[in-house]
Amino acid sequence: MSSTAQAMINHGLLEDHQDIPTQIGGSYPLPTNLSFTPFGCNQSLKIYTTIPSSLIADASPCLNDTLLTSSTTKQIREDIINSHIGTQLLSLQRSSANLWGWGDVNECLISNKKGHGGEDNLGVSSMKMKKIKARRKVREPRFCFKTMSDIDVLDDGYKWRKYGQKVVKNTQHPRSYYRCTQDNCRVKKRVERLAEDPRMVITTYEGRHIHSPSHDLEDSQDPSQANNFFW
DNA sequence: CGTCTTTGACCCGCGC
DNA sequence: GCGCGGGTCAAAGACG
Numbered sequence: 001m002s003s004t005a006q007a008m009i010n011h012g013l014l015e016d017h018q019d020i021p022t023q024i025g026g027s028y029p030l031p032t033n034l035s036f037t038p039f040g041c042n043q044s045l046k047i048y049t050t051i052p053s054s055l056i057a058d059a060s061p062c063l064n065d066t067l068l069t070s071s072t073t074k075q076i077r078e079d080i081i082n083s084h085i086g087t088q089l090l091s092l093q094r095s096s097a098n099l100w101g102w103g104d105v106n107e108c109l110i111s112n113k114k115g116h117g118g119e120d121n122l123g124v125s126s127m128k129m130k131k132i133k134a135r136r137k138v139r140e141p142r143f144c145f146k147t148m149s150d151i152d153v154l155d156d157g158y159k160w161r162k163y164g165q166k167v168v169k170n171t172q173h174p175r176s177y178y179r180c181t182q183d184n185c186r187v188k189k190r191v192e193r194l195a196e197d198p199r200m201v202i203t204t205y206e207g208r209h210i211h212s213p214s215h216d217l218e219d220s221q222d223p224s225q226a227n228n229f230f231w
Numbered sequence: 232c233g234t235c236t237t238t239g240a241c242c243c244g245c246g247c
Numbered sequence: 248g249c250g251c252g253g254g255t256c257a258a259a260g261a262c263g
Contacts, residue, residue, distance in 0.1 A: 161234085161235065161236085162235075162236055162237080163236090163254095163255070163256075163257095164237090164238085164254070164255060164256080165236090165237070165238075166252090166253065166254070166255095168252085168253075169251090169252065169253090175253085175254095177254070177255075181234095181235095188254095190254090
């Protein structure tokens with residue numbers, strides 16, 4: 001996974017309606033609109049929004065290039081989407097304080113080679129990797145967002161099994177830990193309520209599903225829609 | 232009886 | 248090295 005935006009698309013947080021050119025050279029349009037389906041909401045719910053011109057203006061130095069590479073365009077686009085989503089949802093953010101999950105070291109090393117801004121993609125240093133011995137660790141992509149809801153566990157189409165609950169310091173509401181029930185699927189999510197505003201539910205997803213949502217399987221919906229959930 | 236939740240214990244990373 | 252806090256395990260209980 002090369003970027004936050006792509007990860008969000010793959011998570012179903014963002015729906016990608018923009019075709020990203022794959023060839024190098026030429027100029028490519030930046031997105032002016034985007035749609036996304038928040039986790040916790042049925043896939044039939046889509047929030048359509050226009051990216052503020054101010055955000056697009058931020059990318060103007062690059063826009064003036066007559067020969068943008070597809071990767072440059074893609075990066076600008078992702079930056080815009082990231083900043084816009086950050087403003088729009090308030091809440092949707094890439095976790096900077098990712099913790100370690102258990103996983104395959106080889107996977108980690110392979111997926112860890114890319115990065116920009118001096119930080120590698122998953123933030124795993126070789127020093128830390130050396131500490132890994134018997135128990136293997138990998139940092140999975142993680143996203144969290146806030147929703148206002150009375151319900152703690154929002155229906156996101158997947159089946160989850162609760163495996164733990166913890167009272168977090170300085171909050172009166174416990175944090176719940178869930179794991180995807182599908183075999184070999186290591187996706188986890190954490191659900192907690194915001195201390196300052198208990199109406200807000202903070203949901204954090206970690207990892208990638210290796211299967212489609214259970215609802216789609218049960219309801220035998222359009223398979224093209226189900227593809228949005230492969231990640 | 233199988234599945235899921237609850238909950239105390241344990242493990243691990245991190246800061247001091 | 249130690250203590251704290253977050254994350255996970257796993258046994259026991261609840262439920263359908």
